[in-house]
Amino acid sequence: MSVHDLKFLEDQLNELKHQGVYRKLPIVETPNEAEIVLNGRKVINLSSNNYLGFANHPRLKAAAIKAIENFGVGAGAVKTIVGNMSIHEQLEEVLAKFKKEEAVMVFQSGYNCNAGVIQAITQAGDLIVSDELNHASIIDGVRLSRADKAVYKHSDIEDLKRILAEKRGKYKQVLIITDGVFSMDGDLAKLPEIVDLAEQYNCLTYVDDAHGSGVLGENGRGTVDHFKLHGRIDFTIGTLSKAFGVVGGYVAGRKIMKEWLSHRARPLLFSTNLPPAVAGALIEAVKLLNESDEATTAVWRNGNYFKLKMKEAGFDIGHSETPITPVFFRDEALTVSFSKHLLEEGVFVSPIIFPTVPKGMARVRVMVTAMHTTEQLDKAIAAFVKVRSILMK
């Protein structure tokens, strides 16, 4: 036996199996729709971030094909060398207008955006203050920064205030970072109170609105728009991989911010720019959102219906304020087993366990989209009730 047989990884995997939390990657054989073929079986899909159905939208597909014909399949370089095509510039312009901000810088993903922006805008001698439930990409982005770090209790304004009162005087810049919509629970950040505190203590604000983009606010403008806080948030981050249906991330804010990022955001300097097809499809996505709020309205209608019916059926769905619906079972093995049984009933809902959420907070997370029919949602709820009667009585 040698180290190269990776026995140490096998041991760790066996430990996962022992805990009942081992899983294989599911394989999808169809476009991401309300119903998909998963591992050879047709199932209702309640786990995608494709909120508005844009991932397989005919107009986005046509725009992507046109972009390929005009610009080819690859950008050919990082953005800062020769990978910044006019179609990328156009995407940034329409996004800035959509977000009602001076400028937008687009990244290869939301993850890359957090990894690039946080370290570019902070330095030694600064402090980052972060909500304890912030997304993993924020946590990783913060780790890359040379600034000091402090964490406040989830959405606890008193705790945030305590940290600012104690520490603000010791630092040059202080950056407060929060998710707009918390991705695992579906609750909203208390943005108006956070912004008031930030102004009182002269801090910068950074909102990652990955799950709010395309879902909250007028025509899906996001959480900042929902709370009418335009002009009071310094950095608004969003993803183009969820409601927008394709892939990418962006930060919206001041022109000067964009100029600085083009010199110092490492994902833009050291990783190839998005393919032109992605930019083309996304320009069409923004156009669709500007034209009509039909899809955004449908997400909320479906989300509210599902949450109401699940509550009536006696499930613990926490305190979501968005279409994201966690269904809590707390025990990890029970959660994984519940998801497996749901799949046997033709409903795919992925389990969310440690390390994505703390131990003892395991849940399945239902993502209701604009595409689901009432019939599909009813079928899913009936499956939840049936599986509960098998596993929990």
Ligand SMILES: *Cc1c(COP(=O)(O)O)cnc(C)c1O
């Ligand atoms: C999904 C998500 C991301 C990552 O976005 P990608 O475009 O998928 O990389 C970042 N932040 C938050 C809050 C998210 O929910």
